[in-house]
Amino acid sequence: MTTANLEIDKKQKERSKIHKLLRRFKNSWQLYLFLLPALTFFIIFHYLPMYGVQIAFKDFYATEGIWGSPWIGFDHFTRFFDSYYFWRLLTNTLLLNLYQLALFPLPIILALAVNELRNGAFKKWVQTITYAPHFISVVVIVGMIVAFLDTITGLANHMITSLGGESVPFLTSPEWFRHIFVWSDVWQTLGWGSIIYLAALAGINPELHEAAKIDGATRMQRIRYINIPGILPTVVVLFILSLGNFMAVGFEKVLLLQNNLNSSTSDVIQTFVYESGLLEGQYSFASAIGLFDSMINIILLITVNQIAKKTSDNSLW
Amino acid sequence: MMRVSLSDKAFDIVNKIFLLIVTAVILYPLIFVVSASISDPGAVSSGRMWLWPVDITLEGYRKVFENSDIWIGYRNTILYTLLGTLIHLLVLIPCAYALSRREVMGKKIILWFIIFTMFFNGGLIPTYLVVKSLGMVDTIWSVIVPNAVGAWSILVARTFFQQNIPEQLVEAAKMDGGSDFYIFRKVVLPLAGPIIAVMALFHGVSLWNQYFNALIYISDQNLYPLQLFLREILVINEIDMNTQEAGQMESFVEQVKTAGLIKYAVIIVSALPLLIIYPFLQRFFVKGVLIGSVKE
Structure with a gap:
């Protein structure tokens, strides 16, 4: 040819x-x-x-x-980094999200506990009630927080004063903001977050438990050596995913809970983007800050995914 | 053997007590709100009412129903939820189905194109500028279109189609000369009931509950969804009161009382549709989470 x-x-x-x-x-x-x-x-x-x-x-x-519009390079970024509020915003954002991340195991614990219940009315009740807050809107959640924690009329302060304490201005105290934000979130998402782990637990081979029972393992031991390792892949993937929007978590709720008096801890990057961009019309400046925020986020996600890949076989990609 | 079962029994009891406490803590605020909505506002604000209703009155509900804002908000939210869910399904279902078909070329690229948006986006301001330049500001479209569909729902629905539409059925219909439109209508849709229900519920709930899009795009009060009116009643008023000078103490206290009264009733009224459907549809919601948990 x-x-x-x-x-x-x-x-x-x-x-x-x-x-x-x-x-x-x-x-x-x-x-x-x-x-x-x-x-x-x-x-x-x-x-x-x-x-x-x-x-x-x-x-x-x-x-x-x-x-x-004319290019000006990194001017908006340097203006942001040099501003007096930069470190405050960054620290507030990181602390709030780290706090929330630290409570990541709670739904897992709930799932492990619910999984030990025999199928029946009690289990159904626990599930129905713990899932319910998931369906309440952010506005109503904050409305409830505001009502419960009011200095004069709120339930929390009635309890404190009836026990002989002084009433606490929860909503206007910077030192309370993070606790209020994070624990109200636990209240709302605990049950719903456990569903996925319950599914993973249901997928564990029952023969493992049978064999362990014959060997005389207690329920605590079976949770420790069968259930927890069994759901670990799910845990890792969900952990990475939750880092996927680490920097943006709960911004809409922060915005509602924020006021002039607690802003020293409640000012986070996202609320600042909203204020400077949409309320003050500094579109370019706010976009730069938003971009900075998502860059941190994406770097975080890639890093953690990489670590997960190296240390275990579970990763997003 | 005996010792093991004893420790297991102890475990069982501790576990049940633990769950009982967790459930009670979660349930308590919900019961409180319901009780407060039908109690005398004085009893609520003084702390006399702490679990069950005291001096039952429906004054709060009467005030809520007299409030025209609430009705406007209700009407708008129903409209946004229905229309938004419809658009969601029209965009989502065909796309997810197509992505589940083997013969579609470039599927991988398209999937990445969609998944990428889960982890990176232009951010608040650039998105706002796009919506604005489309002329959607202060129209109902700004509330329902920018979040019409998300990557997550597409992945979930695609997984459903991959698992629940038998390949042979589609092949057979194709052999008979059926077009993809025909197959979609006659073969796929009849089997897609569960996923349509799940997706409609998820998106419907999020539309019902969302406030932020309306906050940034809508300034016309006649277009406010319920959540924005709720924000005014539940959140903003209270902050004003907190920072108010304690000048006219009496009227101030009175104001706090009425605000408290409307507050709880308005929470119940706004959450009513979801509270009613939730127990019946719980398994659908759970199913949605489960399909979503299947990893590729």
């Missing part, structure tokens, strides 16, 4: 490959049509904003638009 023949052969092969692809497309073009609305949505409401995030490096004028 000559080289010319080979060339022709190659071209023909390529052509038939393209032909095949086209035929495949033609055979199922309607399926691509199914994808169209969702893809359009993601392009407009996710990828267009990602493109628009370039205003973080620009001096944005509404009249000039995103494209027409």
